[in-house]
Amino acid sequence: MNEPDLTRLLTRAAEDVRPTRPAATGWERARRVRRARRAAGAVALAVALVTGGTAALLHRAAPAPTHPVVRPDPSASPVQQPSLELGLVADPLGRLGDPVAAPLSARPVDRALALRQPVDPKTGEAGPVRVLGDDGLVRELDVVTLAPTRDASGNEAAPLKPGSLSPDGRTAAFAQTGEVVVVDLTDASVRRYPLAGYLEHVVWAGDRLLVGDNDTTYELDRGSGKARELPVDPWGLVVPEPGRPGDLLALGGAEDGLSVRRYPGTGGTPQQRPVGTGDLPPGYRLDEVYGRGWQRGDRIAKAGWTTTGSMGGAEGVAVVDARTGAVTRLLDLGREDRAKACCEVLGWSADGAVLFRSDPTGLARWRPETGEVDLVARDVTGPVSLPAR
Secondary structure: HHHHHHHHHHHHHHOOOOOOOHHHHHHHHHHHHHHHOOOHHHHHHHHHHHOOOOOOEEEEEEOOOOOOOOOOOOOOOEEEEOOOHHHHHHHHHHHHHOOEEEEOOOOOOOOEEEEOOOEOOOOOEEEOEEEOOOOOOOOOOOOOOOOOEOOEEEEEOOOOOOOOOOOOEEEEEEEEEEEEEEEOOOOOOOEEEEEEEOOOOOEEEEEEEEEEOOOOEEEOOOOOEEEEEEEEOOOEEEEEEOOOOOOOEEEOOEEEOOOOEEEOOOOOOOOEOOEEEOOOOOOOEEEEEEEEEEEOEEEEEEEEEEEEEEEEEEEEEEEEOOOOOOOEEEEEEEOOOOOOOOOOOOEEEOOEEEEEEOOOEEEEEEOOOOOOEEEEEOOOOOEEOOOOO
């Protein structure tokens, strides 16, 4: 049993009294579990990097985005499993692992398809961030030197986060201790915004920038440089669908306290829905989530640990109905030969597929309506950021 496994086991064992307010307690418990996992320190981080695994109220109305209508296959089971060997399909993201063709300062992009921060497989050291442009060429982000993010206890993580790349692919944002760094990828210019705290989270809500430390989410006004606090959990905050008016969502907690929180765009008391089993077969459930959740319509895609039949602690990717909390689709990834927290969700594709990390260094595409799973990139170590769609 490795150190993260032991930490998680001991944390759960210490919480054997069922709470009288399971939903609220679940969110606080998830916070405690996150802090406990940090005790593994830099060693656990290095392992995760080497293996490649590892929120303002929306007060401005905008036209809802138009997506192709994908109708579910009535024969598809709500619980799906990928093939043991995934086939590689042609995709622009397949060039994520290409060598650097130029520095960003010499050749800015019109639009970035993805950001990646490679990791040295021998040392676990994260290198400079790379930018995959829509012309298929990879640039190195040479206009700024980024430090790892850190918390108050000194635990560090790579500065590239899943939510760093803006939806239009033209801007990248990076949380740093005491500031937020924003890079215009179209002209390689850099702006720095002072903001006190150990900042660790970055999420774009359309063209608005949300950042957070361990406990607080802020909206950063890039015009004035001012920030205001938001009543949204920075860990559970779901990346909003671009251009979609309405509410902010958060998905977090653990086991009986796992829930969807909706923060009304007009203000007021957040609404909460417990996450239920929906149409899943008996014995299947989503127990806990990790990484960033991503919204598309009324659905949220997020990775987590699941109970599948008689086995707990399995890796999985779930699609949750944000209106009801029901798990409508579950991709069962098992747990054998997989690193803990192997399969973080990185967003939705334009045609409605869920993109996620495929342990150890792949990037995969899952179509929940049909159960089809394909590999879109190989040999992609380190964190990856894709634009919300």
